[in-house]
Amino acid sequence: LASRGVAVHLADHDPGQARTAAALGAGTDEAPEGRVDLCVVAVPPAHVAATLADVMRRDVARGYLDVASVKGGPRRELEALGIDLTPYIGTHPMSGRERSGPLAATADLFEGRPWVLTPTRDTDTEVLNLALELVALCRAVPVVMDADAHDRAVALVSHMPHLVSSMVAARLENAEETAVRLCGQGIRDVTRIAASDPRMWIDILSANPGPVADLLSAVATDLDETVTALRALQSADDAKRREGAAGVEGVLRRGNAGQIRVPGKHGAAPTAYEVVAVLIDDQPGQLARIFADAERAGVNIEDVRIEHATGQQAGLVQLLVEPKAAPTLTAGLRERGWSIRQ
Ligand SMILES: NC(=O)C1=CN([C@@H]2O[C@H](COP(=O)(O)OP(=O)(O)OC[C@H]3O[C@@H](n4cnc5c(N)ncnc54)[C@H](O)[C@@H]3O)[C@@H](O)[C@H]2O)C=CC1
Numbered sequence: 612l613a614s615r616g617v618a619v620h621l622a623d624h625d626p627g628q629a630r631t632a633a634a635l636g637a638g639t640d641e642a643p644e645g646r647v648d649l650c651v652v653a654v655p656p657a658h659v660a661a662t663l664a665d666v667m668r669r670d671v672a673r674g675y676l677d678v679a680s681v682k683g684g685p686r687r688e689l690e691a692l693g694i695d696l697t698p699y700i701g702t703h704p705m706s707g708r709e710r711s712g713p714l715a716a717t718a719d720l721f722e723g724r725p726w727v728l729t730p731t732r733d734t735d736t737e738v739l740n741l742a743l744e745l746v747a748l749c750r751a752v753p754v755v756m757d758a759d760a761h762d763r764a765v766a767l768v769s770h771m772p773h774l775v776s777s778m779v780a781a782r783l784e785n786a787e788e789t790a791v792r793l794c795g796q797g798i799r800d801v802t803r804i805a806a807s808d809p810r811m812w813i814d815i816l817s818a819n820p821g822p823v824a825d826l827l828s829a830v831a832t833d834l835d836e837t838v839t840a841l842r843a844l845q846s847a848d849d850a851k852r853r854e855g856a857a858g859v860e861g862v863l864r865r866g867n868a869g870q871i872r873v874p875g876k877h878g879a880a881p882t883a884y885e886v887v888a889v890l891i892d893d894q895p896g897q898l899a900r901i902f903a904d905a906e907r908a909g910v911n912i913e914d915v916r917i918e919h920a921t922g923q924q925a926g927l928v929q930l931l932v933e934p935k936a937a938p939t940l941t942a943g944l945r946e947r948g949w950s951i952r953q
Pocket residue numbers: 622623624625628653654655656658662678679680681703704705706707708709710711712713811815
């Protein structure tokens with residue numbers, strides 16, 4: 612927002628956090644002189660209602676919004692506090708990091724990502740417009756939803772997957788080092804969000820327990836059936852083994868059918884990018900040089916993945932590009948001395 616010319620005033624109950632964010636260029640940690648246009652409350656879900664009630668009673672802004680990962684609970688808490696909700700809109704940007712705090716923030720975090728808005732019939736139009744302006748400034752894509760429908764949707768696409776990621780990662784806690792050092796990209800993808808702060812997630816899950824429990828119970832049924840199928844695969848009986856194989860194939864095929872529904876970049880239909888894999892030494896500046904050389908070759912990089920080889924000072928950078936740009940990028944990088952993996 613600050614880089615787009617918006618005056619941003621930062622406040623936090625830990626002044627050190629606001630100071631750090633201000634030092635990173637996010638705004639100023641000085642209080643505004645008068646009423647501001649929009650007050651954005653970005654505190655843990657359990658503190659959203661009380662924080663909003665405080666700022667709304669002090670009349671600090673024309674409009675108020677929060678960004679908490681759950682929407683039904685905070686609204687009901689505010690209603691119970693007897694606050695006039697017309698200048699408030701509940702929102703949720705569907706993008707984040709597994710790390711919290713100002714040092715984990717990036718200016719482009721919300722670019723191209725859905726940002727859910729949950730206005731009601733009573734929401735002030737001016738406040739809805741202010742929220743839409745905020746979403747546009749962050750280059751996110753506004754999606755209007757009912758608060759409870761939002762909570763059921765995020766249980767499916769965020770809260771249940773978070774717990775499953777934690778459960779997979781938990782298997783590694785006491786595993787042998789010889790096994791853990793074989794970790795590749797697959798397990799990194801599945802466990803990335805398990806690194807998140809448990810305190811924030813206890814808050815999020817406490818505010819949405821029912822829908823998450825329903826989904827996890829469906830996952831438990833799949834798990835039971837898959838264990839039965841795998842046990843059948845161990846049988847000496849041919850027919851039983853065939854039954855087991857069919858059971859395992861079933862869950863893998865249903866996984867394929869679900870996976871292709873995951874939207875690609877900018878919420879559009881998934882694009883099949885081509886991977887150009889470059890072998891790099893683990894030295895400072897290597898990534899910046901690759902990106903600069905890709906730019907020289909006139910190729911837009913759509914996404915990047917980095918795979919570190921265990922115990923080696925080397926890594927594999929996978930550059931994802933439009934299929935028609937892949938040969939140009941490969942040739943351009945080879946010309947500049949990069950080692951391309953087929
Ligand atoms: N981290 C993520 O990926 C996403 C988080 N959210 C939501 O955004 C909100 C903030 O999360 P993060 O920025 O990740 O957490 P964070 O921990 O980085 O920031 C929360 C800040 O709130 C401050 N705080 C706590 N209680 C307060 C109070 N009563 N008054 C004033 N400040 C208070 C804390 O000192 C902290 O600096 C949460 O509601 C979360 O559900 C939404 C989308 C993504």
